[in-house]
Amino acid sequence: LGGSSAGAAAMPSLPNLAIATPDAAAPQLAEAAQGDRAAKQAFMAQASNQRTVSGERLVAPASPNIVQAGxxxxxALITGIRSDLPGQITAQVTANVYDSPTGRILLIPQGARLIGEYDSEIAAGQTRVLLAWDRLIMPDGRSIVLERQPGVDGAGFAGLQDRVNQHWGNLLKAAAVSTLLGVGAELGADSEDDLTRALRRGSQDTINQTGQQIVRRQLNVQPTLTIRPGHPLRVVLTRDLVLEPVGGAR
Incomplete structure (x- = not known):
């Protein structure tokens, strides 16, 4: 009984810790709420724009043979995309594109090639690959620089989405290995002498750290996004392109 009383007296006071935690968090929550209110009040207090007439004026197209921004x-993709490594991509124009002012002059024919690249830096939970298009090559070999025009899907959403691999299998394997290492480190006979017990505890810490590192490494592995060849896409022009007619007007 005396040993039990001494062990109970040595136990930390858990109720005090449980009570202190909400009290310590309360000022932080109140400060965050006050900051949100201050930001909203500052937004409403911003000075209004007194100018009611724009100083800009309409300008004529730079050329009749123009494909304007928007x-x-x-x-459609010719080459596939896998986000594990950076790389270049190629696509082929699938429909004729005509001039913006009249819609009658063929400027980008079906079959023209697009050259670009994709963003291989994938964040946790990301499911779409960002695209940027750098060059347009006509069927006759002439080309124009596109200056990193964005790629979107058929609905106009930025990037493309196809297959996503979150590597859950590898993470579960790492967690299982970490658990097995921890269980093995905990196993020990009650009759161990002091030297054996000290050695086991030292190895237990090392094994636990190794298991944690294995799991942490798998958590840091970014998802793999795959876009298969043939996937449809759209290039949204953000600036005007002055081109040359291809064939006659329709």
């Missing part, structure tokens, strides 16, 4: 170039 136009869409429909295409």
């Amino acid at each position: 136009s869409i170039i429909p295409a």
